[in-house]
Amino acid sequence: xxxxxxxxxxxxxxxxxxxxxxxxxxxxILGFLFVTVACYFAGAAALLRLIYxxxxxxxxxxxxxxxxxxYIGFTWWIWFLTPLATRLVDYRVGWDPTRQMLIAPYLVVFxxxxxxxxxxxxxxxxxxxxxxxxxxxxxxxxxxxxIYNSPIPxxxxxxxxxxPIIFAFHLFTNWxxxxxxxxxxxxxxxxxxxxxxAYGIYQFVVAxxxxxxxxxxxxxxxxxxxxxxxxxxxxxxxxxxxxxGSVMQAGLLLxxxxxxKLIFPASAVGYLxxxxxxxxxxxxxxxxxxxxxxxxxxxxxxxxxxTIILVMAMCVIPLATIEPLSTVIGSRLETFYHLQEDGxxxxxxxxxxxxxxxxxxxxxxxxxGNIWKxxxxxxxxxVVVIDSGILDMFFTLxxxxxxxxxxxxxxxxxxxxxxSEARFDSFxxxxxxxxxxxxxxxxxxxxxLSVAGMILxxxxxxxxxxxxxxxxxxxxxx
Numbered sequence: 001x002x003x004x005x006x007x008x009x010x011x012x013x014x015x016x017x018x019x020x021x022x023x024x025x026x027x028x029i030l031g032f033l034f035v036t037v038a039c040y041f042a043g044a045a046a047l048l049r050l051i052y053x054x055x056x057x058x059x060x061x062x063x064x065x066x067x068x069x070x071y072i073g074f075t076w077w078i079w080f081l082t083p084l085a086t087r088l089v090d091y092r093v094g095w096d097p098t099r100q101m102l103i104a105p106y107l108v109v110f111x112x113x114x115x116x117x118x119x120x121x122x123x124x125x126x127x128x129x130x131x132x133x134x135x136x137x138x139x140x141x142x143x144x145x146x147i148y149n150s151p152i153p154x155x156x157x158x159x160x161x162x163x164p165i166i167f168a169f170h171l172f173t174n175w176x177x178x179x180x181x182x183x184x185x186x187x188x189x190x191x192x193x194x195x196x197x198a199y200g201i202y203q204f205v206v207a208x209x210x211x212x213x214x215x216x217x218x219x220x221x222x223x224x225x226x227x228x229x230x231x232x233x234x235x236x237x238x239x240x241x242x243x244x245g246s247v248m249q250a251g252l253l254l255x256x257x258x259x260x261k262l263i264f265p266a267s268a269v270g271y272l273x274x275x276x277x278x279x280x281x282x283x284x285x286x287x288x289x290x291x292x293x294x295x296x297x298x299x300x301x302x303x304x305x306x307t308i309i310l311v312m313a314m315c316v317i318p319l320a321t322i323e324p325l326s327t328v329i330g331s332r333l334e335t336f337y338h339l340q341e342d343g344x345x346x347x348x349x350x351x352x353x354x355x356x357x358x359x360x361x362x363x364x365x366x367x368x369g370n371i372w373k374x375x376x377x378x379x380x381x382x383v384v385v386i387d388s389g390i391l392d393m394f395f396t397l398x399x400x401x402x403x404x405x406x407x408x409x410x411x412x413x414x415x416x417x418x419x420s421e422a423r424f425d426s427f428x429x430x431x432x433x434x435x436x437x438x439x440x441x442x443x444x445x446x447x448x449l450s451v452a453g454m455i456l457x458x459x460x461x462x463x464x465x466x467x468x469x470x471x472x473x474x475x476x477x478x
Contacts, residue, residue: 029074056082086101131169192247242279268312292433296422412464
């Protein structure tokens with residue numbers, strides 16, 4: 001007789017049976033999808049700009065209280081698909097410069113503030129110091145932002161900076177059910193790679209009208225290519241190339257820990273769309289992740305991973321040699337040999353040269369809601385977007401906020417690098433590699449925000465949860 005699986009709701013502090021509650025959860029999720037589709041095709045697409053975020057939040061609250069495992073999967077999918085839903089609505093009813101629907105993922109994640117507030121008093125004793133330090137840094141930036149900046153940008157900045165931290169803390173506090181959370185995340189990212197990878201190839205070949213419309217209205221020609229077939233850099237269902245690269249980098253590394261019939265078709269479309277995204281930073285992050293996984297697992301797992309890589313290469317390389325795919329991918333790969341002449345590389349190097357000194361001298365910070373640099377002609381400070389996570393931290397949080405925030409990240413990185421569970425649990429090895437490789441990319445991008453921040457903080461938190469779970473299991477055997 002098979003015993004019924006019982007999991008623990010860390011917020012309500014009660015046990016629940018996921019099998020018994022799954023039908024309720026799926027009914028609510030399908031109801032959300034039905035309302036969204038019905039509004040779109042029934043002539044009420046404009047209303048979705050309000051209905052979509054509100055209903056997503058209601059579904060998130062229900063799942064958070066009733067079925068925390070489904071809540072995790074729902075949260076990731078809201079991040080993956082909301083940008084596409086936003087583009088479809090914009091294409092049908094007109095451009096929305098406020099990007100109102102894109103607030104939905106942040107609202108869904110912010111539900112976990114309940115976990116953070118409930119467990120905060122005991123967080124230090126339970127190993128949650130990195131999350132406390134991160135929260136302190138962001139809260140300081142929030143207070144400074146209220147003084148210097150407008151309330152609405154400050155509130156948006158708070159969602160951007162704090163969401164990855166509280167979501168990661170939620171994952172960490174549910175360490176007792178680590179195997180179930182691990183399985184859910186593996187399955188979610190497997191389907192993510194398959195679906196977003198396939199759509200990415202379709203996007204590159206066809207250039208759908210809603211994607212072309214977004215590219216024209218957002219004026220992102222320089223970073224996302226031209227709005228014509230075979231002319232765009234792939235960003236699939238995400239809202240730009242960078243977030244898609246971060247998601248695909250994590251998903252492809254996680255595929256090494258999964259099994260099943262979908263692995264190879266997912267890998268084929270995933271790797272091809274990853275190459276078509278032309279995201280060199282994420283290519284490097286993926287390679288670093290593979291090296292870290294190979295160096296941390298046992299020999300028999302290494303052989304399995306090598307076999308998987310060879311089979312994946314046999315699937316992807318023939319596809320990548322077809323014109324015009326080969327020209328696009330090949331020309332991007334060639335830039336690695338001429339980085340000193342690359343425009344993007346020069347821009348980032350110049351940004352560091354111009355702004356590093358100013359950032360380090362900005363003790364108080366500008367607060368959430370603004371990012372600053374010096375105008376070379378006037379010598380005045382201006383509000384801009386800084387393409388560097390490190391500069392972003394110091395400009396926004398100042399020394400008083402950046403030190404605890406970076407301290408939390410460094411403490412997490414140092415802790416997870418000491419764990420031995422990666423030797424026998426390939427998910428721990430992959431999660432650690434995803435988190436560490438994502439943190440190295442902070443040098444050239446604000447990867448601690450939005451979905452990239454969810455990946456960085458979230459997978460480091462899952463590594464910490466795994467360590468605590470195995471410690472508890474070993475103590476029960478003694």
